[in-house]
Amino acid sequence: MFKHLKIFIQTRWFWLLGFLLFTGLFLDFTFPFRPRVPYSTQIQSADGTVLHAFLSKDDKWRLQTEVSEITPLLRKTLIHKEDRFFAWHLGVNPLALGRAALRNLLTGRRTSGASTITMQVVRLLEPRERSYGSKFVEILRAFQLELHYSKTEILQLYLNLVPYGGNIEGIKAASLLYFGKPPQLLSLAEITALAIVPNRPSSLRPDTRTATLLNARNAWLHRFEKENLFEKSTIQDALREPLEVRRRAAPHEIPHLALRLKKEYPDQPTIHTAINRQKQRQTEDLVKNYINRLRGQNIHNAAVLVINNETMAVEAYVGSADFTNPYDGGQVDGIRAVRSPGSTLKPLLYATAFDKGLITPKTVLNDVPTNFGGYEPENFDQRFNGPVTVEFALANSLNIPAVKILKEVGTPVLVDQLKKAGFQTVSKQAKDLGLSLILGGCGVTLEELTRLFAAFAHNGEVRPLTFGSSGVLSKKNKTTGSGIISPGAAFLITNVLTQVTRPDLPTNFDNTYHLPRIAWKTGTSYGRRDAWSVGYNKRYTVGVWVGNFSGQGVPELSGAETATPLLFSVFNSLDYNSPKGWYRAPEAVAVRLVCAVSGDIPVEFCTHKIVDYHLMGVSPYHRCTHRKWVFTDAAAKLTYCPYCLPTSGYVRRSYPNFAPELIAYYELKKLPYEKEPPHNPACERVFRDGAPFIVSPNEGSEYYIRRDEPQQILLSCQAANNVEEVYWYINDKLYQKSAPTAAVFMAPPLGRVKISCSDDKGRNTDIWIEVKRL
Template sequence: MKTWAAWWRGRGPWLRRGLPGLVLLLAGAALADRLFPLPPAPQYSPLVTAADGSALHAFLNPTQKWRMKTELAEITPALQRAIIYKEDRYFRYHFGVNPVAIVQAAGRNLFGRGRTTGASTITMQVARLLEPKERTFGNKMLEMLRAVQLEAHYSKAEILQLYLNLVPYGSNIEGVKSAALLYFQQPPDYLSLAQTVALAVIPNQPRVLVLGRNNAQILAKRNHWLRQMQAAHLFPNQDIEDALAEPLDARRHGAPALAPHLARRLVSQFPGQAIIRSTLRRGPQAKAEDLTLNYVRRLRELGITQAAVLVVNNHTRAVEAYVGSANFRDAATQGQVDGVRAVRSPGSTLKPLLYGLAFDRGLATPKLKLPDVPTNFNGFRPENFDKNCQGEVTVERALVYSLNIPAVRVLAEMGVPALTDKLRQAGFRTVARAAPRLGLSTILGGCGATLEELTGLYVALANGGRYGALRLASPPRPPSPAERGETTGSRTESSFSPLSAGEGGRGGEVSLLSPAAAFLVNETLAQRTRPDLPLGYENGLHLPRIAWKTGTSYGRRDAWSLGYNRDYTIGVWVGNFDGQGSPALTGADVATPLLFDLFNALAYNSPNTWATPPASLDFRLVCAESGLVPGEHCPNQILDYYLPGVSSARRCAHQQEVLVSADGALSYCRACVPARGYRRQLFPNPLPEVLAFRAAQGLPAPRLPPHNPACRLVRGPDDGAAPPLAITSPLPNAEYLLNRGEKQQLLLSCAAGPEVRRVFWYVNDRFVQAAGATERVFFQPLPGPVKVSCADDHGRNVDVQLLVAEQ
């Protein structure tokens, strides 16, 4: 056996002489590679796919061609074998140029024997497709050099992928994937063997063999090649026989066009990316589009022309259906506007968050009674949707019935920044920008929000108060060198397996509400006995088991309905993109029926019991009259949820014990009560505004007997014996503009405790009139600053300042 040293002694001189030449050759090749870089990567047609990879929406590339990128995973073994057998049987073994084929082709061309051919390999064809040139001998040599250069940089798999992405199929269709989708409506990896071979035979004559027009010729060529492949044992005999028997039923179809609004949004977000994988699911997307289109058609006679829908998976926060408008192609109704991202007035849809925050701050529990009476909040006088008031309502009723006055009262107590800060954390961009200027009207829709923002908020409610950004697309995978058109200088082999694309995680979460508060909101919104239940759903047969909330903007311009269960949250907006209102446009009447249809179609089998109370929640007995912890005079008690250590422990005082004379004509305080001849009696103790409302409505409102006139004890307004006195009209610090030609008057009214019988009105410290506590008094003011004062029969006094001007 020769040793290494002996081998080197025998061949060393020859190697030493050849090594410099080899080095020079490699250096020259590297220099040529740098001086003549590979052409740029082809420009693909942007393609938006569903989460499973199926095509949703395709666009023409910048050169107005359908050139959809075929991924490595879509190049099936059958497609590989068919293309390589037909085009370049030695593809896997040569270095870009096949010398044997060149010699054979030269012989045929010189001596005229057989078919004239150029002996182009697949790699050479890729070079020609990347840089189209006139077919001359010189250009053929350039193709060979480019082919060798391609082989030096890319793997065989990447070269075959480039070829399949560039081969022509007539008209403006290029690439196997474009042909498969436009002619067979299937991606390449879903084609049958017969369809695969049919696509393999067309590129040699793309102008002659046009699917849908020359199917008979293509069928003959397909069967010819199938028989050759059968003779070469390329596929099992049975597969070949089945393929031969399969008819060729192909014609030109339109490009995939689902989810047009999201597709354009993602293409804009990921410019230059050939394939964008969205989170949508093809089935729910198609169903949501059909339901929305058909539903809006029925609303046209009501002057309602558009709707938008968003369907979100609560577990992953992935958007599974995205409908920006009822009909993207309807220019008359501005169908290209994306209603998912349009900023609109949210109406009452923010109230669940408000009450959830009130639960977390200990300001409310579900059974707590709130005043629902006409109220002036520093110049802001909200009204309920139906213009009526109920006196006092529980928090859960205020939410289910979407009452405006109690909601404004809770926001006034909590503070507007507490709400806007949470909305900012929940991604409400318009609210975040306008937060310093927002006031109490925010909770009634006096701000801007999008369907995407509102749906994300309700996803948080379904997830126990935890908010996370919605997911629209999976993060793109890094492109291969061939896809980038890079010249890495190193050749890498890769198989025809799919390239992995990482899925986005849940991302950072923000706690908007505690799980306990979110559960209380969910329990309330899941109630089925409610006024916003659409007509026809009373029997519950088609009523999905969900929690939902409706909303209607001022002027009936926007109708909202947002619902959720354990698995899905669905947001619906209905209206007109031009802002035109409609008398029929309310969340309950026109948005909720579509919401229910969507839930019944997409999540019909969702579990019924999807919300369970967290351990941080408990029960306690409360007074049925006030919802507060029972006091000394609370015989009627009910159970209510509360947050231990958080919820207020204020005791109920809805009744007060008063010492009255035996005939009930006088009341006594502790200082003037006689030694005998008196008794104890319970009197209602509502807030002054509630008492005034009851009196104005003609409802029973028992008042305390007048206080003992012989009592010499001076009682101040803050002795705690009675509720305070308040002027409800005119408004403090307000400016009134009166018509000089008319004798216009201003209303004087107040809210007083039950013990007050008479009040005394003064204007600029001049007596005007004595009146009953609930009586309405009018006076004609003079222009300029005006001071209005009111005193009651218990010695309390209050005044307000205002400005009167004439025009």
């Protein structure tokens, strides 16, 4: 009978336990306990220092304490004081509950709650009126918390939620705001003081009740000594340590980046950036001091971005000279502000032309007045240099050669390159961009430009910037790690931009600045509103913008004189005498001899040869044509073509093969040059090649004239160097005969007008324009 009774009892207990287990799981599912703590957003540097903190949504300073910040000393002290059996119970300590209940019954009042750390977490997460019913709910919730979270996670929640007076919650916020240090640097005396504040957060508030807190701290330290928690010498040192507490302001460094990341990651309590504190502060000081010196010139702001080329991590982010200055737009983020880039996009254009086999560094271009379908650009110094090499044009930031190259490359091609490099505003403006794009006729940001130049440092490969050391990337700047130019083209650009014999060096730089070994490019926008200087070496890429956020131009503002000194200072601060090596030519880059006059493959006329880099299998292989053979009479007064060549008495001579635009420039400036004699007037052969090029008016253009004051239109052309006269026709009627370089004006008839230009060799060009009345 006892055997059957035992089986019956065991069966009932089995079913009872199963029922309780099922009920507990059902209640856990029905009333889940998934705490969502509204933490303050904290922005950390690469070494874990809190650089910036924001109030939580409920206006609390509640900074999330990570497990790595809970030191063994903090853990040991807190658990010993609050819950010695924390590691063994399941959220509730039955012995402590029983002892507290008995004491409360004997005294007739509540003297102890016997709350474990787990139960305190429940109470902090779900505050309730203090009653036995609330205690029962806390017990149930404590079981749930233990079911879903580890002991370490529960302790972490406790440390994040305990009150410290006012709107400060959590050990990390208290540590930073009261002691000015992170939790892992707290001493035993400081830990003990903070451990006892949550029991009486108002009466023991550290910044207002310091003396009371000091006495309470010492009492607990004596208690620890009696209980042999720490060595006696350790306790004595803690007792002698003064309690230096004051309320500090929350960290507010890197404000521009902090606001940016908080907006991009609103639900992330801790954002780990790649900011290097030392480099950040050095850069901030350089920017602030530099702008203070420029205020007398009405220049009030600057922005600097520093990228580590090895990791693409942003190690310094300075959005303005002074974030707290509202008068000069200090809160504007100059790193993301859309501005005109000036000439800073030229390296990408020339690199693209290298890859397309259009040019090499020694290719000669004509820097002369040129009309590109109505667009007539000028150089920054409003001068022209005549024939120049590509590397000279880029190093001196000449505008006309750049526009010529862009016209040959094609604006859509360059726009596509910029899109691949992540230029957002250019992508939006793509349909409206023309040849002025390369001179600053588009919108870019300092971030985009700096990332582009980092691609030159990475063999032409664009990589996304890393704002966070733990993989936090800017959502708006995610670009694939793809090559936009070849490693060879990147090397050629770097080689040109490293030259120091160039006009965009600061005046007297050799007496004022230590010139770092970098490749760099400057830019100045139209109206002198923006000064740029972006440079790189093996370790860093640094972008600098200087100007006014109001857009006000300043006559003294320029990339060379205003932005480059700050660029040099930043590089000297970050990487003085960098031990890293310099760039070496990749296998695709080779050298060859070229004609110094043209940059092409030498022929018999080329007496002066120089060495030039080229991309094997890509760069052009043109034989030099800077001179040509011409048949003349013995006195070199006439030239003959093969059709009028006499049977005797002629001589073969060489003459320069100048382009018509270059001849026009020489004539305009009255510069001497070697002219080819006029052609044999007795020759009646009509030539078609080399017809005059009509520069003005523009083909297909519409012109409007007023009734009361008819305007005249300029007729201008470029003809071959052996042309002495040209003939202008209006609607097939001869209008005027003139020299090729002479300016001719005419009052056009209304309607569709045909304009023709013929030279004295019989070659002709026709264009059509539309003339309307206003």
